[in-house]
Amino acid sequence: MALRVIRRARGYTQEDFSSVSSRTYISSLERGTKSPTLGKVEQIATALNVHPLTLLAISFATSPSLDDVSVVLAEVQKEVAALGLPSGGGG
Structure with a gap:
């Protein structure tokens, strides 16, 4: 669902992803019949x-609403805060 929502919002077709994957694979992802790897x-x-976190x-x-996405984020x-990671940039 997320892929379809973002793809349509950007005005892309499934064919626009030919450099990433086939239209059939993109269609399978959008229908939920396949699951992508993190690399994909x-x-x-x-x-x-x-x-990638947006996706x-x-x-x-x-649902694909700002309120529901805000809850997830x-x-x-x-x-992440509970992990006690240090503040600031760097790595």
């Missing part, structure tokens, strides 16, 4: 010009 999620997100957040939202932020 990254490739698709790059083709969509979005961060995943919409995927895990109850708030949960991620809470869980």
Whole structure:
């Protein structure tokens, strides 16, 4: 669902992903009959010009609405904060 929502919002067709995967594979992902690897999620997100987390957040939202995606991202932020990672940039 997330792939279809973002693809349509960007005005892309399934054929526009020929450099990433076949139209049949993209169609299978959109119908939920196949699951992509994380590497494939990254490739698709790059083709969509979005961060991979955007694609995943919409995927895990109850619906493709800003409110539901915000709930998913708030949960991620809470869980990351609970890990006690240091503040600031760098790696």
